[in-house]
Amino acid sequence: MDLDFSTSIPIYLQIIAEFKRQIATGLLKPGDKLPSQRDLAAQLKVNANTVQRAYREMEILGLVETLRGQGTFVRQTEEIVEGTRDEMLTKLVDDFVAAMLSLGLTMGDTLELVKSRFRELEMAKGGLTDERS
Amino acid sequence: MNAAEAALVVRNLRKKYPKVEALKGISLTLPKGEIWGLLGPNGSGKSTLLKCVAGLVRPDGGEIAVLGAPPSRERKEQIAFVPEVEGLYRWMTVRQVLEFTAAFYSDWQQDSERELLEFMRLDPEAKVSSLSKGMRARLKLVLALARRAPLILLDEPFSGIDPSSRDRIVEGIIRQFKGEEQTMIISTHAVGDTEQLFDAVVFLHEGTIALRGNAEDLRTSRGKSINDLFKEVFA
Numbered sequence: 214m215d216l217d218f219s220t221s222i223p224i225y226l227q228i229i230a231e232f233k234r235q236i237a238t239g240l241l242k243p244g245d246k247l248p249s250q251r252d253l254a255a256q257l258k259v260n261a262n263t264v265q266r267a268y269r270e271m272e273i274l275g276l277v278e279t280l281r282g283q284g285t286f287v288r289q290t291e292e293i294v295e296g297t298r299d300e301m302l303t304k305l306v307d308d309f310v311a312a313m314l315s316l317g318l319t320m321g322d323t324l325e326l327v328k329s330r331f332r333e334l335e336m337a338k339g340g341l342t343d344e345r346s
Numbered sequence: 347m348n349a350a351e352a353a354l355v356v357r358n359l360r361k362k363y364p365k366v367e368a369l370k371g372i373s374l375t376l377p378k379g380e381i382w383g384l385l386g387p388n389g390s391g392k393s394t395l396l397k398c399v400a401g402l403v404r405p406d407g408g409e410i411a412v413l414g415a416p417p418s419r420e421r422k423e424q425i426a427f428v429p430e431v432e433g434l435y436r437w438m439t440v441r442q443v444l445e446f447t448a449a450f451y452s453d454w455q456q457d458s459e460r461e462l463l464e465f466m467r468l469d470p471e472a473k474v475s476s477l478s479k480g481m482r483a484r485l486k487l488v489l490a491l492a493r494r495a496p497l498i499l500l501d502e503p504f505s506g507i508d509p510s511s512r513d514r515i516v517e518g519i520i521r522q523f524k525g526e527e528q529t530m531i532i533s534t535h536a537v538g539d540t541e542q543l544f545d546a547v548v549f550l551h552e553g554t555i556a557l558r559g560n561a562e563d564l565r566t567s568r569g570k571s572i573n574d575l576f577k578e579v580f581a
Contacts, residue, residue: 220541220542221570224542225562251521257542259543261520261523
């Protein structure tokens with residue numbers, strides 16, 4: 214895990230957010246083992262109690278479970294993955310809409326912009342596929 | 347928390363030097379298993395407080411209890427104090443410094459020493475006089491962390507050293523800190539880049555406590571980093 218901390222937000226919340234992101238994007242799958250608390254603390258250079266707090270919160274949230282003597286694992290619950298994904302999507306869209314509004318764009322402008330960007334990306338992707346074949 | 351469960355209890359600690367009142371009645375209770383940041387500008391009383399706890403400076407008033415008893419020569423095994431000043435003999439090699447120090451303490455851990463030397467990238471055959479300031483700071487940390495002392499006091503371990511040595515020291519502390527059975531106080535006047543190390547912080551200002559609290563709780567309630575709070579308090 215590589216985290217660029219903003220120290221004005223509690224660090225344990227940022228660790229949880231990063232695990233949620235990894236779970237939602239499929240980087241971490243149900244049943245995968247999380248790094249040991251001590252290893253993660255050393256890797257992120259944060260206090261071990263902070264990592265412990267993040268793991269404990271994630272257990273309460275039902276994201277992970279700790280098996281005695283074996284470690285902490287991502288729970289096998291699709292709902293949680295979907296819930297986390299929805300949560301992330303909502304936040305991304307909210308942030309995007311807020312940014313567009315602050316730039317003075319209307320819903321129509323924004324939708325047009327998004328559509329044309331999607332088309333460009335798809336064309337670029339198609340172009341690459343053609344080149345390869 | 348009762349006093350027996352606490353790693354350190356300080357009550358109304360006072361110390362006056364001829365020209366300055368260094369500590370004006372400090373009270374603190376540190377639970378076991380935590381790393382505390384003792385933060386304040388130069389001259390705020392940080393070193394005096396640590397030296398009183400280590401039993402090296404006699405306070406004018408107040409009480410100190412380390413694991414339930416006052417610090418004394420007989421109980422030196424309980425405290426590892428790393429002063430800001432350098433007490434290393436410059437003509438010794440790294441290995442000689444370690445052997446010399448190990449001889450004073452029955453709680454010295456050979457395997458911790460080996461691990462730490464390797465992690466800190468210290469050459470045992472190098473002369474102290476040939477080490478950079480950052481490397482000497484690393485060596486001082488090895489001396490404290492190779493022991494199993496329940497209370498570790500580090501006075502300005504990051505002062506005036508290069509960022510790579512600072513990062514090594516931060517990571518070394520996280521790797522070697524023995525959780526529940528140890529407690530650590532680290533004093534510093536440069537909070538940036540080290541604040542993620544602390545469970546709790548105490549801001550010392552002219553011999554009194556200006557602010558204290560759990561670091562994550564302070565970030566939550568103030569919406570600021572400890573570094574920003576530090577700048578605010580000591581502006």
